[in-house]
Amino acid sequence: MFLEQLSNGIALGSLYALTAVGYTMVYGIIRLINFAHGDIYMMGAFFTYTAIVYFNLPLVPSFIIGMACAALLGVLIAKFAYTPVFKAPKINLFLCAIGMAIFLENFAMLLWGPETQSFPTIIQNQIYTFGGLKFTKLQAVILLISIFLALVLSYIVKKTKIGRAMRCASQDMVAARLMGINTNKIVFITFALGSALGAAAGTLVAMYYKAVYPMMGFSAGLKAFVAAVIGGIGSITGAMFGGLIMGVVESLGAAYISSGYRDAIAFIILIIILLFKPTGLFGKTVKEKV
Amino acid sequence: MKILEAVGVTKSFGGLTAVDNVDFHIEEGEIVSIIGPNGAGKTTFFNLITGVYEPTKGVIKFLDKDIHNLKPYEITSRGISRTFQNIRLFSSMTVFENIMIGQYCKTKANILNVIFKTKNAIKEQEEAREKVEKIIKFLELDSVANEIATSLPYGVQRKVEIGRALATEPKLLLLDEPAAGMNSQEKVEMQALIRKIRDQGYTVLLIEHDMKLVMGISDRVAVLDYGNKIAEGKPHEIQRNERVISAYLGKEVG
Amino acid sequence: MGNLIDVLIKLSIATVILYFVIKILSKGFDKITDMIVAMDKEKNRKLIYLIVGILLVLPFLLSRYPYILRTSIMAIMYVVLALSLNFVLGFAGQLSMGHAAFYGIGAYVTALLMVNFNVPFLLAFIASAIVAGIFGFLLGVPTLRLKGDYLAITTIGFGEILRLVLVNWVEVTRGPAGIPGIPSPSFFGFTINNNIGYYYIILLLAFFTVFVSNRLLNSRLGQGFIAVRDDEIAAEAMGINSTYLKILAFVLGAAIAGMAGSFFATFVHYVNPDNFTYMESVTILCMVVLGGLGSIPGVILGAIVLTVLPEALRGIALYRYAIYGLLLILMMINRPGGMINMDRLKGGRKDENSRGSRSNKVLRRSYSSR
Numbered sequence: 002m003f004l005e006q007l008s009n010g011i012a013l014g015s016l017y018a019l020t021a022v023g024y025t026m027v028y029g030i031i032r033l034i035n036f037a038h039g040d041i042y043m044m045g046a047f048f049t050y051t052a053i054v055y056f057n058l059p060l061v062p063s064f065i066i067g068m069a070c071a072a073l074l075g076v077l078i079a080k081f082a083y084t085p086v087f088k089a090p091k092i093n094l095f096l097c098a099i100g101m102a103i104f105l106e107n108f109a110m111l112l113w114g115p116e117t118q119s120f121p122t123i124i125q126n127q128i129y130t131f132g133g134l135k136f137t138k139l140q141a142v143i144l145l146i147s148i149f150l151a152l153v154l155s156y157i158v159k160k161t162k163i164g165r166a167m168r169c170a171s172q173d174m175v176a177a178r179l180m181g182i183n184t185n186k187i188v189f190i191t192f193a194l195g196s197a198l199g200a201a202a203g204t205l206v207a208m209y210y211k212a213v214y215p216m217m218g219f220s221a222g223l224k225a226f227v228a229a230v231i232g233g234i235g236s237i238t239g240a241m242f243g244g245l246i247m248g249v250v251e252s253l254g255a256a257y258i259s260s261g262y263r264d265a266i267a268f269i270i271l272i273i274i275l276l277f278k279p280t281g282l283f284g285k286t287v288k289e290k291v
Numbered sequence: 292m293k294i295l296e297a298v299g300v301t302k303s304f305g306g307l308t309a310v311d312n313v314d315f316h317i318e319e320g321e322i323v324s325i326i327g328p329n330g331a332g333k334t335t336f337f338n339l340i341t342g343v344y345e346p347t348k349g350v351i352k353f354l355d356k357d358i359h360n361l362k363p364y365e366i367t368s369r370g371i372s373r374t375f376q377n378i379r380l381f382s383s384m385t386v387f388e389n390i391m392i393g394q395y396c397k398t399k400a401n402i403l404n405v406i407f408k409t410k411n412a413i414k415e416q417e418e419a420r421e422k423v424e425k426i427i428k429f430l431e432l433d434s435v436a437n438e439i440a441t442s443l444p445y446g447v448q449r450k451v452e453i454g455r456a457l458a459t460e461p462k463l464l465l466l467d468e469p470a471a472g473m474n475s476q477e478k479v480e481m482q483a484l485i486r487k488i489r490d491q492g493y494t495v496l497l498i499e500h501d502m503k504l505v506m507g508i509s510d511r512v513a514v515l516d517y518g519n520k521i522a523e524g525k526p527h528e529i530q531r532n533e534r535v536i537s538a539y540l541g542k543e544v545g
Numbered sequence: 546m547g548n549l550i551d552v553l554i555k556l557s558i559a560t561v562i563l564y565f566v567i568k569i570l571s572k573g574f575d576k577i578t579d580m581i582v583a584m585d586k587e588k589n590r591k592l593i594y595l596i597v598g599i600l601l602v603l604p605f606l607l608s609r610y611p612y613i614l615r616t617s618i619m620a621i622m623y624v625v626l627a628l629s630l631n632f633v634l635g636f637a638g639q640l641s642m643g644h645a646a647f648y649g650i651g652a653y654v655t656a657l658l659m660v661n662f663n664v665p666f667l668l669a670f671i672a673s674a675i676v677a678g679i680f681g682f683l684l685g686v687p688t689l690r691l692k693g694d695y696l697a698i699t700t701i702g703f704g705e706i707l708r709l710v711l712v713n714w715v716e717v718t719r720g721p722a723g724i725p726g727i728p729s730p731s732f733f734g735f736t737i738n739n740n741i742g743y744y745y746i747i748l749l750l751a752f753f754t755v756f757v758s759n760r761l762l763n764s765r766l767g768q769g770f771i772a773v774r775d776d777e778i779a780a781e782a783m784g785i786n787s788t789y790l791k792i793l794a795f796v797l798g799a800a801i802a803g804m805a806g807s808f809f810a811t812f813v814h815y816v817n818p819d820n821f822t823y824m825e826s827v828t829i830l831c832m833v834v835l836g837g838l839g840s841i842p843g844v845i846l847g848a849i850v851l852t853v854l855p856e857a858l859r860g861i862a863l864y865r866y867a868i869y870g871l872l873l874i875l876m877m878i879n880r881p882g883g884m885i886n887m888d889r890l891k892g893g894r895k896d897e898n899s900r901g902s903r904s905n906k907v908l909r910r911s912y913s914s915r
Binding site: 028032034082085086089090091092093094095096097099100101102103104105106107108110111112223226227230234259261262264265267268269271272275276279280281 | 548549552556640687690691693694695697698699701702703705706709710712713823827830831834835838863864866867869870871872873874877878881
Binding site for chain 2: 764766
């Protein structure tokens with residue numbers, strides 16, 4: 002029972018982690034809680050779904066198409082909805098993101114209908130055992146894809162020129178611009194990467210629960226956000242850990258404490274962590290200079 | 292009478308000791324300046340006096356009472372008020388409202404008094420208004436009193452900050468680089484203003500980089516370097532002090 | 546999926562229309578704001594009397610349109626809710642995103658007291674305000690250390706936890722089924738059982754809230770709030786106990802939201818956890834920001850517009866929330882200071898709508914300033 006819940010938690014946690022990374026990346030660059038991120042995740046799942054169901058493509062190309070379309074969507078959102086508000090007070094940007102979330106949810110309803118669509122079963126159930134932890138094949142796939150994407154991302158951020166520019170921009174946007182970094186481009190690339198990861202997570206969740214529906218991004222987005230904050234928002238490593246911690250604690254909590262409060266567990270962990278470390282586990286304290 | 296006394300005050304941030312074992316005092320009615328190169332710990336010292344930071348070691352006494360463990364707002368209501376190096380006016384308020392905020396700690400109305408507009412609340416509000424009007428006259432800010440403060444020129448904003456600090460009716464006024472960014476004409480005016488403030492009975496502690504202003508106005512000057520107080524004395528003594536010249540004046544002014 | 550092109554065309558048309566409507570209305574809002582600024586006290590008073598007069602006779606004019614009357618009641622209730630959030634967000638500058646929780650607490654307290662213990666409405670109403678205020682205090686104290694985004698997520702968390710408690714604590718709250726059969730309020734033997742009566746109750750509450758907001762804003766405490774919002778460090782240096790003020794704002798906002806909740810419970814005679822979701826908090830937040838953070842007339846207008854708009858868009862039912870989302874985005878792009886900008890109300894700089902309201906530095910830390 003415990004081990005089963007633990008492996009469930011790890012699989013779930015890796016999904017939270019993937020979504021949370023997108024949140025954290027965008028936050029790192031423009032200090033925006035991108036409330037629409039959960040809905041990009043939903044759109045990504047729908048894109049993959051469309052590729053499979055309407056165009057009869059196999060899973061892998063569909064998956065990639067889903068990520069690509071979501072990346073494009075992320076860039077479009079950044080360009081048309083967010084950049085015009087960058088110079089306004091932060092709360093405006095925040096409301097823009099909320100508006101975008103509401104818009105995307107309803108846009109998806111218009112296109113695919115408000116009801117839950119069943120996501121085709123592609124990976125058959127089969128059980129693997131790793132040192133006592135039991136994983137279904139699907140969970141294993143989720144875990145592997147998540148790890149793979151996390152590695153790709155950390156390669157991009159740590160080793161490439163673009164990644165360096167991203168890290169610069171997240172530390173000091175103005176200085177980065179003065180040093181000749183095209184910060185607009187960086188913002189768009191960040192949105193593209195974050196959205197693609199979100200779409201991957203969305204698709205994997207759709208596969209896991211065999212369902213896609215327009216509101217699926219809402220609570221997932223909220224929880225991914227919590228995961229990002231637990232890890233210290235802005236820190237990619239933090240987001241991954243935050244996601245995993247949340248997935249595991251949530252699964253165990255749901256099993257041993259109360260399944261009704263499953264969603265509350267995330268927030269309770271969050272509040273406890275923030276009370277002791279107001280900037281999350283991996284966040285840095287920035288004291289305002291007087 | 293000593294209005295402020297600091298004994299062995301130290302403040303470290305991690306490994307960096309920004310203020311190191313500084314003894315310092317101010318007599319009532321004095322104008323005292325703290326000078327020193329950038330990063331010498333001057334502003335940190337201000338922040339220690341005003342309670343923004345708590346000292347790592349040492350005692351700060353104001354009117355013979357310990358204040359080093361009080362919150363900034365408590366220290367202000369005891370009679371120490373300050374301006375900021377990088378002007379921090381309330382950006383959505385007019386000049387009048389900004390200065391009126393200084394009277395906050397001198398008024399007492401609570402939420403119920405405010406909602407029911409009790410006699411006392413109205414009365415103290417009126418009195419506060421009158422005091423603020425006096426300060427505005429004193430600083431010659433009448434013509435801009437109803438402008439949004441942060442939309443005004445730099446020099447005027449500095450004056451508004453001083454006005455706001457005066458409105459808390461302090462016994463000790465701390466000015467953090469009041470003449471920074473001013474042209475020489477404005478600096479002369481600022482010097483006159485500080486003197487005028489002292490003549491009103493306030494004690495003034497000043498951080499300033501402009502030597503002409505400092506030497507022209509101060510009764511006493513203290514010099515900080517790397518967090519240590521390396522000299523203290525009358526302006527003409529400081530000008531001739533070897534350590535000061537080598538640490539600071541020699542390089543900067545010559 | 547087959548209707549992709551159709552949907553895109555319709556939404557594009559909606560975007561273009563919204564864009565121009567906002568541009569045109571912006572001019573109108575500026576005119577109104579300038580008019581309010583230019584008005585002397587006498588005229589101002591007359592205008593207020595006129596508005597109050599219209600509000601007082603409104604239900605009789607609407608007696609043949611029950612649907613509009615009902616919408617008006619809801620609109621006024623949201624005015625109360627938006628103004629209550631305005632204490633926290635507009636005055637004290639604290640980004641609280643769980644405001645629906647206080648509203649829900651108020652509603653449930655009244656529902657439970659009236660259904661289970663036959664407590665008279667007035668007592669239940671007062672109890673709702675007090676309990677919600679206590680929760681405001683409980684939320685306010687630990688979150689004082691948190692700023693901006695962290696505060697936002699914690700308040701969201703608080704709201705969600707409360708909702709889950711309502712769902713799961715079945716013995717008391719009856720869970721998702723909610724509490725039906727909440728009696729109508731009665732005063733001294735008079736039972737309010739029609740919408741005209743409810744209209745006057747909520748109108749009274751709205752007057753009370755506007756009155757409190759206004760008195761507060763023009764007092765030392767209100768100015769203290771604004772100072773804390775603009776620059777907390779400077780405010781503390783000026784002798785303002787920002788901790789006290791922030792908690793005061795939370796308690797006041799929560800208590801008034803609780804009163805609105807109490808009203809809501811007796812108005813619809815039924816409460817369930819779905820009434821107090823995160824989306825509800827977001828809706829209230831949008832009202833405040835869209836109307837104009839901190840500006841009392843702005844927030845009132847924002848609440849009315851955002852309550853009436855979805856109703857008015859019922860004709861295009863499928864599209865209305867997509868359009869609602871678009872409206873939010875376009876408003877923020879074209880009129881960041883909200884409909885009636887607080888700075889402009891003060892007769893400050895006139896070119897504000899290009900830069901947004903300066904009145905929330907705490908929430909700002911914007912892209913450009915880093």
